[in-house]
Amino acid sequence: MKQLLILAVVCGLLTTIVFAFQTQNAQQTTQFPLAAPAGKDSNARTTAPAGSVNQGPFDPATWKYGTAFNSPPGSKVWNPVKLKLTQGGKVTGGTLFNSTDPTIYCAMANAGYDFIWTEMQHDARDWDTVARMWRTCPQAKAVPGVRVAYTDEREIQHALDAGALVIVVPTVDTVEEAIEARNWTYFPPLGRRSNGGGQAFDPAMWGSVPGGYRNTINDNIVLVLMIETLEGLKNADAIAKVPGVTAVFAASGDLGNFSGYAQGSPDYERAINIVHDAAIKAGVRLCGPIAWRDRPDFTCFQAGNEMAAIARGAAAELGPLTNTQGKPETGPFAAK
Numbered sequence: 001m002k003q004l005l006i007l008a009v010v011c012g013l014l015t016t017i018v019f020a021f022q023t024q025n026a027q028q029t030t031q032f033p034l035a036a037p038a039g040k041d042s043n044a045r046t047t048a049p050a051g052s053v054n055q056g057p058f059d060p061a062t063w064k065y066g067t068a069f070n071s072p073p074g075s076k077v078w079n080p081v082k083l084k085l086t087q088g089g090k091v092t093g094g095t096l097f098n099s100t101d102p103t104i105y106c107a108m109a110n111a112g113y114d115f116i117w118t119e120m121q122h123d124a125r126d127w128d129t130v131a132r133m134w135r136t137c138p139q140a141k142a143v144p145g146v147r148v149a150y151t152d153e154r155e156i157q158h159a160l161d162a163g164a165l166v167i168v169v170p171t172v173d174t175v176e177e178a179i180e181a182r183n184w185t186y187f188p189p190l191g192r193r194s195n196g197g198g199q200a201f202d203p204a205m206w207g208s209v210p211g212g213y214r215n216t217i218n219d220n221i222v223l224v225l226m227i228e229t230l231e232g233l234k235n236a237d238a239i240a241k242v243p244g245v246t247a248v249f250a251a252s253g254d255l256g257n258f259s260g261y262a263q264g265s266p267d268y269e270r271a272i273n274i275v276h277d278a279a280i281k282a283g284v285r286l287c288g289p290i291a292w293r294d295r296p297d298f299t300c301f302q303a304g305n306e307m308a309a310i311a312r313g314a315a316a317e318l319g320p321l322t323n324t325q326g327k328p329e330t331g332p333f334a335a336k
Contacts, residue, residue: 065189071219075211079165079220081115081143085246085285090299092290093117093145093166097305100129102136108306109140111313115166115222117302118146120155131162131199138163138205145222151177156184161198163205166222168249173231175238182244185223187214190244222246224287224300227275228254236275240282247285247300250275252292 034049036042048055053064077083081091094113096105109116118130134144145166148155159167169181183192195214200206206213223244227236228251240248250272252263261268272288276297279286287300304312315322328334 069187069215071216072211075216075219077220078209078216079143079222081145081166082220082222082246084114085222085300088299090293090301091115092293092301092303093168094142094303094309095119095305096133097307098123098125099306100125100133102133104306105133106137106140108309109137109142109144111142111309113142113303115143115145117166117168118144118164119305120159121147121149121170127158127162130159134163135199135202135205147226151181151184153184156181157194157196160185160193160217160221161196161200163198163200165206165220166224168224168226170226170251171228171232171254172225172239173229174235175242178225178239178242178245181225182223182242185221186218186244190218224249226251226254227278229258233271233274236278237281240278240284245282245284247287248275248279248282249287249300249302250298252289 036044044058046057048058053066054062077086084091091114093115094108094111095117096108097119099105099108105116105118118125118133120130130146138144143165144163145168146159146164147168147170148159149170151169151172156167156169167181167185172178172181182190185191185193187193187195200217201213206217209216224247225239225242225245226249227233227239232239233255236248239245252272255271255275256262256268259268259271261271263269276286280297285300286298287302288295288298290301290303292298293301303309326333
C-alpha cells in the first residue's frame with residue numbers, strides 16, 4: 001500500500017512538471033513578425049518589407065551587402081604571416097610532406113618557420129588527419145598552412161574549416177581558375193565561402209580572436225597562387241591582379257617541367273621573370289623556393305620537408321662529429 005502511495009505521488013509530480021513545461025513553451029513560442037503569411041504568396045520577389053535596405057524587385061546584381069559581418073572598427077590583423085607580409089617582411093613555410101603524427105607537426109611548427117606548408121597535393125593524407133595535427137598546437141609559432149590539391153570548393157573549404165591561415169593553390173592557369181580559388185577562400189562579399197562551421201570557429205583555435213573569426217578572417221587569410229605552366233605564364237599578369245590574391249608563386253620545379261628548360265638557362269629564367277613582373281605590376285608578393293631567398297623581390301618561400309629538417313638539424317648540432325661512425329670490416333655495417 002505504501003509503495004502504491006509513493007508511486008501515485010511521483011506520477012502526480014511528473015504530471016505537474018510536464019504540464020508546467022508545456023505551458024511555459026506555449027508562452028514562449030518563437031514569433032516571426034516578418035514571416036510570410038501561412039499558405040500565401042508574400043510577393044517578396046517584387047516587394048521588400050518596410051525598412052529594408054534593398055528596395056524594389058529582387059536583383060542580385062544590385063544587392064547592397066549588409067554590415068552584419070563587417071570587422072569591428074579599428075580591427076588589427078591577428079595572423080602573423082599576413083601581418084609580416086603587409087609590413088614587407090619575408091615569410092617561410094616549412095613543408096610537412098607525409099607525416100601524420102601531431103608531435104612531429106608541432107615540432108615543425110615550433111622550429112622557427114612562419115607557417116607550415118602541409119602538403120595535400122602530392123600526399124595521400126585525409127583532412128581528418130590534418131585537422132587533428134593543426135588543433136594539437138594552434139598557438140605554435142608557425143600558423144597552419146596548406147597546399148591543396150586543386151582549385152576546388154571541397155578542398156579549400158575543408159582546409160579553411162580545419163583552421164588553415166595560408167592557402168596555396170597549385171597549377172593556376174587562367175583568370176577563371178584564380179577567381180575560383182579566391183571565391184572559395186573568402187567569405188562574402190569578396191568570395192563565396194560557405195559559413196558552415198568547423199574547428200576554425202572553435203575558441204581553442206580562432207573562435208576567440210579579437211572581432212570574431214567570421215568577421216575578421218577575410219582580412220587575415222593569405223592566398224598564394226602557383227604559376228607552373230606555359231598557360232599560367234601567358235595569363236600571369238591577369239591572375240596576379242585578381243582581388244584577394246596575396247602572392248603568386250614561381251614554381252621552380254614545374255616551370256622547368258612544363259617549359260623543358262633547366263634552371264639557369266635563358267628560357268627558364270625568362271619564365272621566372274614573367275612571374276616576377278606579374279607580381280610587381282599587380283602589387284602582390286612574390287614567392288619561390290627557399291634557395292631564392294636572396295633573389296630580388298622574392299619575399300615568401302617554401303622550405304624543405306620534415307625529413308630534410310631533421311637531417312639539417314642533426315648536422316648543425318653534431319658539427320664536426322657528423323657522419324663519423326665507426327667502420328667495421330665485416331658484418332652488415334661494413335663498407336660495400
